[in-house]
Every structure is written in C-alpha cells, then in structure tokens.
Amino acid sequence: MERDICSFLKRSDKWYIGGGKKLIWTPPFPSFLHHPGLWDNAGYYDFRVDPGFTYDILNAGVSYEWRQTKREWTPACWTCAYECDDLILKEEKALSQGDFLGIKVTLTNRTEKELTLQTVLWTAQKRNEDETLEDTQLIRRRADHIVYKKRLVKGVRKPVTAYAGLILQNGRSANVSFSENTGNLPNWRLTPFYEKLSPDGLLNEESTDGISLNGLLYMGIEAPLTLLPGQTKSFLCGMAMGSSAEVVEQTLHDSMAQDIVVESKTNWENYFRSVPDFSCSEPKLEKYYWYRWYGLRLFTIDVEDGKMHYPAVAEGLEYFRVFITYSAQCHMLETRWMKEDAIAKGSLKNFIENQRSDGSFAGHIYLNGVQENGFYHADWGRALQEAQAIHPDVEYLKGVYEGLKRYAAFFDEVRDRENSGLYDVVDQFETGQEFMSRYQAVDEMADRYGWINNIRLKGVDATVYIYNLKKALARIADKIGKVEEVARWTTGAEKIREAVLNKMWDEEDGMFYDVNPRDFTRTKIKAAVCFYPYMTDIVSEKHLAGMKTHLLNKNEFWTPYPVPATAVGDAYFDPWAQWKGKRHNCPWNGRVWPMTNSHIADALGISARRFSDKELRTKTVEFIKKFVGMMFYEGDIERPNCFEHYNPFNGKASVYRGVDDYQHSWVVDLYFRYMIGLTVGETQIEVDPFPFDCAYEAKGVLIGGKRWDFSWDGKHYAISVDGTVIHQDARLHRTVFDK
Template identity: 25%
Template sequence: MKLLKHLLFVTLLAPTATEAQVLNPMDFKFYIDAFNQHDNELYRQAIPNSEAWAFIQENIPFFECPDKQLEQTYYFRWWTYRKHIKHTPDGYIITEFLPEVPWAGKYNSISCPAAHHFYEGRWLRNAQYLRDYAKFWFSGGGSPRLYSFWAADAIHAFTKVHPDGEFLAHMLPLLETNFREWENSHLDTNGLFWQSDNRDGMEVSISGIQSNNMEGYRATINSYMYGDAKALSEIASRLGKQAISERFATKAFQLKSKLLNLLWDEEAAFFKVIPRGSSALEKTDVRELHGYTPWYFSIPENRHSIAWAQLMDRAGFWAPYGPTTAEQRHPDFKVAYDGHECQWNGPSWPFATSITLKAMANLLHGYQQQVVNKRDYLEVLLTYARSHQRIDEDGNTISWIDENLNPYTGDWIARTRLKNWSEGSWSAGKGGVERGKDYNHSSFCDLVISGLIGLCAEESDTLVIDPLLPNDTWDYFCLDYIPYRGKSLTLLYDRTGMKYGKGKGFRVFVNGILRSEADQLQKLTIEL
C-alpha cells in the first residue's frame, strides 16, 4: 500500500497541530537514515524503509533529551514498530515476527505480544491501525486465546488516547465473549485462572518445570484477567451499561482477592506460581520476574511493595543488560546455549522487562513505599535502552532488538543459536533467516511517554502528567506533537529557559497554548 493512503488516514483521523511543535522533526531524521543504511531489509510489509521517514514524521511524538542512547532507542523502536504494520484483506494488523513462522495464526498474527502493540501504538496519530487490529482479533479471524493476552485492558488503554464510543460499543460484546471463553477454558473451581508457561510465552521457566504439565496458577494470567475484567467494567460504565459494569467489577474484585490471598508468598515476599493440581496449593520455590505483573494493573496493596527489593538485588534480578527472568540465587537459574532457544529460566527478555517497567511506573505513581524510587526506574530504563544493540559483521555497533538476551554479555541468545541451527545455517522450521530481527514482542516508547515523562492517559478529559525523572538528572527534555484525545500536547522541561525559549522549568502546552507550568518536575493536572 502506498504511503499516500497512510497519510490520508492521518489527515482524516488525527489533529493537525504542526504549528504547536517546539522540536523540528528534521533534527531527528539522521536516526532514521542511519537505521535504513545499516538495515538488511529482508521482509517488507505495508511501510518499507523507503517510506519510513514520511511515516515517522506524520505519526510519532518527537522526543529530545540529553541521554542520546535513550533518544536513539526511542526512534529505533518506532522505526521497527512501523515495519510490523501489515495490511491484510481484513485491515491492518501488527505482527510479532517479520518472517512467517509455523506457529502463527492468520496473516502471521500471534496474540502473545498484542497488548504491548496496543500500548505502544496508541501514541501514533493514525488510530486506524489499532482499530483494525482490535477488530481482527475478535471478528477478523484472529486467535486471541492462543496465548495469554490482556486484550480488553490494552484496547481500553488505546481508547483513552483516541476516544471512540462507536468503536467501543462494537468491541464490548466481543470482549465480553472473549472473557467468558477464558473462564470456560482456564478458570478452575478454586477461583484462579491457570496457564501453561508455554502459552504465557515463557517456555522452560523454573516454575513451569516444577509444575504438572507446565501448568500453573500464575500471577500473569490472573493479573491479565483482572485487568480485562476491570477494563470491561469501565467500558460498560462509559457506554451506560451499568448491569454489565457491575458484573465485571464483581469479577475483578473476586479475582483480586484470590490473587492476593493465594499467590503471595509471605516468607519470600513475592508473588509465585502454584502448580495446577496441587491439592494444598503449595507454591513453587522460585521468584520469577513475572511476579511483578500484578503491579502492571495496580492490584497489590502497599504492604506487597517489599517485593521490589529483588529488582535491584544482584542475587535477585539485577544484571548489566537487563533484569533476569528468574532470581540468580536459585540453583536452577541458568543462561543456556543448548536445548530450547527461548528459555525463561535466566535470560533477560524485553517482553518481561517491558511489563516490569510499566508495573514499576504504576508503583511509583500510585503507592506509598520506600523500596525503589525514580532513580531506580531511570536506571532500569536506561539499561533496557542500552541493551538494544549488537556488533555487526563489519564491527559496527548497530541498533538491534531480538528475542532473548544474555543478561551478562548482551548477546542475543536465540539469534546466536538459530543462525547455525540447521547444518550451520538458519532453519525454515524455526522461522528462517533472522527470525528475531526487529522482534515486536515488547514495548519501549510507551515506557518513555507514560512512564519516564509521565503522561498518564485517563478515561476523562483530565490530563495528568507525573514525571518519573529525578529533578536533578537532566537539564532539558521535550516530548512534542503528542496526539491525545483530539488535541496535540507538548511536554518540556528547560532548567535555564535557554534551550527552548519557553521559560524556565516544566511546561505543558495544549495545541500550542501554555496550560500549566512549574519550576521543577512535579505532578500536574489539567482539564482539557
């Protein structure tokens, strides 16, 4: 599909506010040029590299900060996200892998990372991509329950940025049916949902090996289903369907109670897995990174915050190239270059890192605790940003995102193994050449926008900005040309007032008009 059609969508569906921009988009074009220059474009979809800059210029919020590695990774992740926009006879979808993989569904779709796709893509000006994608999953031939997928929550998050009552009215009965089908297939009489670690997208986990048939009552699936129940309640309330809203509010409350009472290990101070079939509901003996998932949906209480001490602990999850998927002190922790290429018993995974950072942002935004702070959030985010690289065959350090990382060396483990899998080369049965290149299985830009800079999307026209950047860290930043509820936002900080010429301190502009200001970075609330 030609770029003209993409730009037509932007013109029709997004506000035009180029006059409100503080940043000059051309100042960042060199990033896209460099990504294109170093790219072997093996698999083209709707928007090829030749049209990448035009897409970027029309669609993304522009970002500038003093940390140029973070800034580069921000543009890199938009550049790779664009590669995964695929036009199909059923509209647009977002893919996980660029090459066709045997385990995918219709049009090479996979539901495992789809919620990340919605959270990330909601900041694009063209909302049609995700409207189509949502409809595809539930009425276009998608397989939304092939893997765990917090669909209602993610779609609701998208509509907080791009409100659309007609779209939500269309989606509500489909999302209700989806929830009911999960209950029919994965809800046991103890009130908890179960999932296999494989269908959670977390193969060969330590807790999975300790469970019967790799099946367990996991904080992941139970948090996802809580998030969906809560979202369905809020969507129904917005549409004036109070009976539906109350029914799902009750489901959310009951599931929250079960999760907190049964999956929290008081001695280990962590959420753990209970193997399915355990009559005594005994938990496995390992802390795993996915135990932070409940905070992604703001489920825990303040008392549970002690669990976050493990994130920065070098015997827990802390590692130089990203948090490990299992605590390093456990005897079964390992970073393996044999067996399955995608193991979750030690390697760092961008999927899990994304969830952890979103959960951590919710902790810092909404809880009273002293275990971790804003500086810790920035450190984990910068570590994640700097993991996005590899050294190519010519010795150049290039931007890169793939599947799983060696947390100590930064090597992309699955790539290292797969490139010599079959007679010294790539295996078609494993997805073919460079299966994991530009892997779209996580988020990043959303973690900058809603986490670090603190744009907290709301159901109403109340705009809340709660930055997680420590006040003494940067002299400036600007996040510009942000689509939000039919308006264009600019958030900037300028310690001296000389960088942007808009005055000293923290500034919020709506459609180019200054709406709020403060001398320091702090929480601001504005009625749009």
C-alpha cells in the same frame, strides 16, 4: 526545522528493506549481501520467497565481477556501491507501498572508451509436481517484464497462491527456460542465459515443461546499454508481488514511472510525522525512540486480505510475520501514541473477528487461516483501556465488547473450573514463556509437550491479565449503556483480587507465586511474572518490601542487565540460553526478554507512582535506561537492535536466532508514561515526570484530539495545548489537568 529521521537512523551494518504491505525483504541469515541484486529471500506475509532476483552487467557476453566498496542503510533505502575495472556501480534498493521491491541501478563508465553492454535481470524459481511443495508457473512473458504464479507453502497449512513479476526498464527481450535442479546461486554461468544470450538479446521464447515438472524455472529479461567515456546512466529493475496477475502487472508498470527512492523516502518521512516528535539530551534514549517507531512500521501489515482484516503489527520476520496475540497487546500500548488509532484498534479487532467458538483467541492469525491449537495469554483489558484513554471511541467499544465478554467467559468456564478466581496455564507455550521452572514445578515432563494442553498451573500472569480484563469490561459496560452488567465485572475482578492476595501471595517470602491447582500450594518458583501484580491495584503498600527484596536483589533479578525471566538462584537458571545443557531458541530460564522488561518497567513505575516511593522512582529510571541501553550492539550508539532475548550479565543479544527488530515488547509507551510522565484518565491528565536527568522535548502528542507539547531544558519546564502554554515552571513536578 524538520529533522530527517531516516538519516538520523543511518548505519552500515543493516539490510532490512520494508515499507510495503504484503512484501518485505528481511532475510535472517543472508548469504549474498555482497552481490548485486536481492538474491536472498524476500517474504510474502510469513512465506519465504526464495530466491529473490539478481542482474548481471555483461560485456560481449561476459559478466563483470564486482567488488563491493560500501553499504549504507536507512529505513527508506539500502545503498550498495561496487566497482570493477571498467565501471562504478551504485544500487539504491527500496520497497514501495504498492509492494514493488526495486533497485535503482546507476552505472558510470570509468574508462576512456565507449562500452556496449547488456543487462540481464533474472531469477530461478522452484517447480514441483507435488502439490504440497512450492511451485512456479509462468503467466506471461513480455519484452520488459515477466509475470508468474507462485504456490507458497508453510508447514501443514493450505498452500497460498500469490503472483509475482519481474521488470527491467528498457527491456527488449525475455526468456523463460525450465531446467533440472542445479546450484541455485546468483552465478551467471549456471543459468541457461549464459548460452542463450547473443548481442541481439535473449531468445524470445519460453520453455516451461519437460518429462517431469521438478526443477528450476529460469526467467530473464535483457536490455542493451551504451555508456560513453565518463558517462553515467541509471535504470530501474525489480519485482512485485500481489494477489492477482493484473495487480502485479500494473504495479510493475507504475513503478517504472516513479523514482522509487524518492517515493520510499517520502513514505517513511510521512510515517515519522504521524508520531509525536521527540528529542532528548540522552543520545541512546533519543536514538531508540525513533528506532522503535521504525521497527513498528517495518512489520506493519495494512491490508484487508484473507484472515487479516485490519491494520496491525506483526511480531517479526518470517515465522513471526503474522498477527500474534501475545505481542498485539504491546502494539496497542505503543501505537496508541500515533496520530491515527487504526493500528491500535485493529490489533484487537483482528482477533475478535477470528474468535473461536469457545471464546478464546487464536495464537496466530495467518493470511490463509488461524492457528488451530495455539493460544497466548494477553493483557487485553489494560491495553484497550490505555488506547481508549488517548483515542476514545464509544462505537469501537460497542464493537469489541461482546467478543471480550466471550473471551472472559472462556476463562471462567474452561480455565477456572474450580471457581477459584485463579486461571490455568495449560502448556508452556501459551504464556509465550517456554522452558522455565514454572511448568516443571507441576509436571516434570512439561518441557517435552507441544501445544497439547497437558499441564495445569494457576499462572500469576494469566490471572493478572483476566483481572485487568474484568475491570476494563466494567468500565466499558458503563460507557456503552450496559449498566446492568457493571456489577458482574466488578464483582468478578474483586474475586480475582482476593484470590491473588490469599492464594498467590506468600507472606513469609514476600513474593507472589504461581499455584498448583492439585492442592492449591504455591510453587515457590521465582520468575519475573511474579511481579506482574505490581502493575495493578491488587497490591498495597505492605507488598512493596517484598518487591524491593527480590526484584532489586542482584542475586535474583537485578543483574547487570536486568531482569532475567527466571531468578538467578533457580535450579534451571542459565544465562547462555541453554536449557538442560542445549542452547535453545526461546528459553526463559535466565535470559532477559524485552517483553518481560516492559512489564517490569510498569511494575516498578506504577508502584512508584501509586505509593509515592522515591526509591522506586529512581529504580524505574535506572531500569529503563539499562533496558534501552542493552539494545545496542556492544553499546554502539549507531547500532540499536531488538532481539528476542539477551544475556543478563553481558547484555549480548540472541544474534544466533537471526530475528532483529522483534516487536514483542513495548518501549515507546515507557517514554511517555515515565519520562514525559503521562497518566491519561477518563477526565484528567496527570503529568508526573520521573527523574531521567536529561533535557527533552516531545511535540505533537495527541490526546483526545488535542495536541500537547512538553519541553524541559534542565531549567525551564513548559506544557502547551494546541499551541497555548498552560504550564511553566523552573522544576519538574506533578501536575494535573482536565482532559
């Protein structure tokens, strides 16, 4: 029997509404969750649309005051219940794939008298004469809908023109009124409609101009509603956004003919069917598997619009709802397990199609441009290789090879002018890991600079990433028939390996360190990135003692909630998100970041597997369980989360940031790599489950076009391919199969 994943993830404390393409409703600091409607800001790509909309139910022109009695959330629908003396109200709020943010409103007359009511759906959008500020212009007003144009602005980027519309089912009158600014709150008495509403409806007129164009543009739609004693009726209302007035208007009308709640549920169910089915006797591991897939879809942007050419996952809400290089590598590792590989492919292709002339990738891809001065290091080679192992596609490799060649050349020519085999980090932001001792070690002012390339540090992370890239390019060159280029990449990778071992490895300390390029001395700063070489074949068995000494040391990294991005003993270490006495948004001087933890999980697991180390196998399992367990509010099984960073001693999240469901790490991939035990090569599939001490079942794992199923109930182990059992045993152990 197919499980209902939406119901499995049901909870009462969440409010995010997703499932569309361009539009989303994820206000980070909402003020009006208790109020009917969706007044807190929506998002159009990374732009704020503030406010959203609300509606009032009126009797003789007086708006009812509501008491909220219940909230219930699933990925597909946010349900709110209210009551007043006369009525019971239920809202079911959902977002369609066509970018209609709608509410199915159900009203029940709890009195013994007939109620003659009116509904007014309305919003108040900003108008500004200044062309650098947000503006709203009316396009057209009809009895049941209003379409308007928005000028959306963000920072120094060029404004974006978007179109939006409101619709109320059975609407009979509409009014647009321009007003000077006042409190922009979902308060009926603050609106012009408070005075302009009569029993016959709103004044069917529009006023959009005045002696100045600064103010609020109120737009309202009215519909009559009669309820007999005990009677229940429903109606739809909502807003749509898109790139043209015609698209928005069509979306509004199409949505009125649909059950948006059923449609949203169907869309989310179809999505959950597009990933491998998974169940597990460890409740938090099972819950988080599905919660992670929810988060990935929540921030998926599947459009061909502006600079966004291919489907990919945005890093998070608002500022982060763009394509970002640092997190794209994570999305490739996770979405490779989907039945379709469009997102895994698009995550890289977007950056190649927006590649800079010097070969580097922009840090952020926006709807209307790319970040001019930003850059992030990323492990493209490893992510691409792992994705291709599941969904091989030689034509795709041909399409990305030249772009990756230019990217590698950028690092050789610009980031290693000494020809040392080690690569430069030139500001604290481009590693994605700002405010930590790594950068202070080469420049005491490093924490004061912006994206201005003002420091130089030979970074362990940057260097490991290029090592993996050159190894991947060697394999790709061989696959696509450029055999004459294989040796170049192989030689380049070997040069990096030797440089890491000779210049970054400290034999006495048993630690890899960043290097100061001024004199090529090791910085001696203990950071989590120092363990990144353990994800590769750079290390040998002789390096394991150092890993165990430092990574597994509770006085350095193995805190109750491991691992802090900077070692506990560091001069700048702070578990409270404080940098030099002040709480920061994104400090890496002692917080546990899921991004770092994903790397560390692989450093442990890959080393455990390479060197058949039982202690590291056990520690890998312990670490993954602690990692996943940390991402639940106060350990509550019903309330998983994923914030930017956490406290290493009490596990509390950076709730103050307002950024939940942050897609800045990989988690699902760890399940398949270590619990299921999959290492997928070019010709073979190794299945080597780690000792998680729980029963599990994973079905529909698509590898190279074949469906694999895995099950372990504690006594019986079975592996099937395309419905045929190919392996059974009474114990878990390593097996190898031809691909």
